[in-house]
Amino acid sequence: MEFTQKGIDTKNRIVDTAIALFAKKGFAATGLRELANEAEVNLAMINYFFGSKKGLLKDILDTFFTGYSSLMQQHLRGPSKPEVKLRHFIRHAVEYFDENRDGLIIVLTELPHEDPEITEYKAKWARKMMIIVREEICTPLKETSGVVVSPVVIGPLLVSMMSSRFLFAPIIETVNPPGLKEEFLDKYTDLVTGIFLEGLSGLTHNQDEG
Amino acid sequence: MEFTQKGIDTKNRIVDTAIALFAKKGFAATGLRELANEAEVNLAMINYFFGSKKGLLKDILDTFFTGYSSLMQQHLRGPSKPEVKLRHFIRHAVEYFDENRDGLIIVLTELPHEDPEITEYKAKWARKMMIIVREEICTPLKETSGVVVSPVVIGPLLVSMMSSRFLFAPIIETVNPPGLKEEFLDKYTDLVTGIFLEGLSGLTHNQDEG
């Protein structure tokens, strides 16, 4: 099947609306009827283009993971010192999360749910990313400072830190209404970067205290 | 309403099964029929005891938040030094998350979704917790080391760090199957505590770099 321009427009309208709705209400709680209305698209077109509701979800996850994975490739791979690379990476990742906030929320809230159709799919991405974390963070860290951390611990930990702001956003905003976005984002990035890097390097000297 | 022993058993069976199912499949994706079957309880009893499906969710969230809030009261309040208190608190909180892993997953995955009935409810708890974070962490930190951090940033950040292991569990386990639980939990606690505390204290010296 090849798609015409008109088809692509329709497809995009579906995806965009789906990302917004899935993030706001959750995947399972979003009805295709509502989605079709909001996207101003015939209900049947969703199955026509994506096969199923789950197919649409996969498409969205795919796009998000592809972008994130590409960030890892760009900023974590390479000959620079791990600390420098991490600093760059965190900056860009937080920015990416900010720009794709809804995608991030979908990932975070759908990830933990056990769905046989999607589990293997998620694992595929996880393995890919863990390799980079191991090679570019864990191994150098061990060699230079003797600190031993597992990629499956430090990876999720870093992601959690970078996304805490977005995961708790609806709550934060009920306490502290949004505004002054730009400046806040910078501060947030600095805080996460600072704690993570200083924390890691602090581990060096107190490894046996922990 | 007073319940007989038999009634309490039924009620508990519902709650326990609900926690497991909501965590595994998500709140919206779990049907009350399925829940009733699994709990070996008549379908109508769920509404009888909890009024509605959402009432059941609230009950679960309530239990979890009450326990967590109580931990904050116990270990963050008091005259000790913030660092000491945080060390204790993190240890107990991670342990609490481990024991109530399914409750935690429900909280984390339902949190970001905008549900008018539940939003205000969540905010109530958030406000309560933020006060403690401000008074026991942020203010002392500012006074002793001049570091200025907002409770609505540092609070979620700490929770995120402590729960990263559980939020990404299904993925971690596809890469790294579970096992040797005890030891792993200790290490994990140490790592989170280390990074968080070392990171915070590290901020002291580089506050203007960020």
Place this chain on the structure above:
Amino acid sequence: MEFTQKGIDTKNRIVDTAIALFAKKGFAATGLRELANEAEVNLAMINYFFGSKKGLLKDILDTFFTGYSSLMQQHLRGPSKPEVKLRHFIRHAVEYFDENRDGLIIVLTELPHEDPEITEYKAKWARKMMIIVREEICTPLKETSGVVVSPVVIGPLLVSMMSSRFLFAPIIETVNPPGLKEEFLDKYTDLVTGIFLEGLSGLTHNQDEG
């Protein structure tokens, strides 16, 4: 699950209407909405009682096969001469077909369709009936007159003969409108019995001509 009288009434109303509709329009062409309306029953009750549309079909087939199988047990088993038993059986079977004409039509039109869920189910009944045909018709026939016929040929052949009137009914009636039922049924029974028995005994003498 135990059913109350009210539930049984509803269930029967569904089954009766389903038999009529499935026979008239075919199983696949009959919608559950139409069925529910006609039976004056809430749409959801069909799935409540039968699990699925196919479950309803199975229930109907089951009833029909059970009745037919019981006829075979009653009239084909026993010490009488095969010819006498066949005469009795055909009379009662044709009568049974007449009384359960719609059930018969459903069986005949759904039988040939390959449905993995139902195939094994049909085979179960087929095996059961073939045994009786072999033991009560084929074997005696061979012993007394030397004619060798396979039960999987003679069984379907007899059923086909007995049901030809009903299978082609809609066509017959466009040519020859119905009426004078009683008398016609008697004649029909006699014809089928006559041809089948005379035909079989005729084979005796011309076995090698065919």
Place this chain on the structure above:
Amino acid sequence: MEFTQKGIDTKNRIVDTAIALFAKKGFAATGLRELANEAEVNLAMINYFFGSKKGLLKDILDTFFTGYSSLMQQHLRGPSKPEVKLRHFIRHAVEYFDENRDGLIIVLTELPHEDPEITEYKAKWARKMMIIVREEICTPLKETSGVVVSPVVIGPLLVSMMSSRFLFAPIIETVNPPGLKEEFLDKYTDLVTGIFLEGLSGLTHNQDEG
């Protein structure tokens, strides 16, 4: 409308696939999407060539009936003795059924269903065939042996007998897997011919017993 070679290929591919699918799953249960995929043809071509799904069915029935009707003309008309003609006809009809097994199954399973669009169409063919049966079988039978049978009874009866093997094929094959086709078909033909003719002639002497 004139069709190019390419168009004819497409059309044939649709018809062939439709015959196979309608026979296997039933007309109503077969979707045009599935049909188009299987035939490797664009979905819209089906309506382009046949106007509608029902148009496609009519086309198939038409082909089958034309062939069958032609057999009747060839072998039942003419000056030979009825018995001789019937013998020839049955042989060729069973062979025709064997070669067009799927077409036969479609006819037999769609026949009993009341569809206003198709009913009159089927009746047209039925009338045509009944005339031949009356003139070539019933009337001579009455004149030579005094046996009175109606064409609307004896016609369907004969067809039923000849097609029993195919109508119950899916069941027969679960009990008795297919194999040794050639020989089996011959035996089957002999059996049906034998029973039908011997049965009819047997009626001569016992006419008043029935």
Place this chain on the structure above:
DNA sequence: CATGAATGAGAATTCATTCAT
């Protein structure tokens, strides 16, 4: 407390058909 029955709305999906290109 507990049960089976019932309800109406809504779920996702598929349907046959049409049409502009």
Place this chain on the structure above:
DNA sequence: AATGAATGAATTCTCATTCAT
């Protein structure tokens, strides 16, 4: 002739909830 897109109705099935017993 053929294609991809679109449509609106209909499909089966499940939903949370209610209620009489």
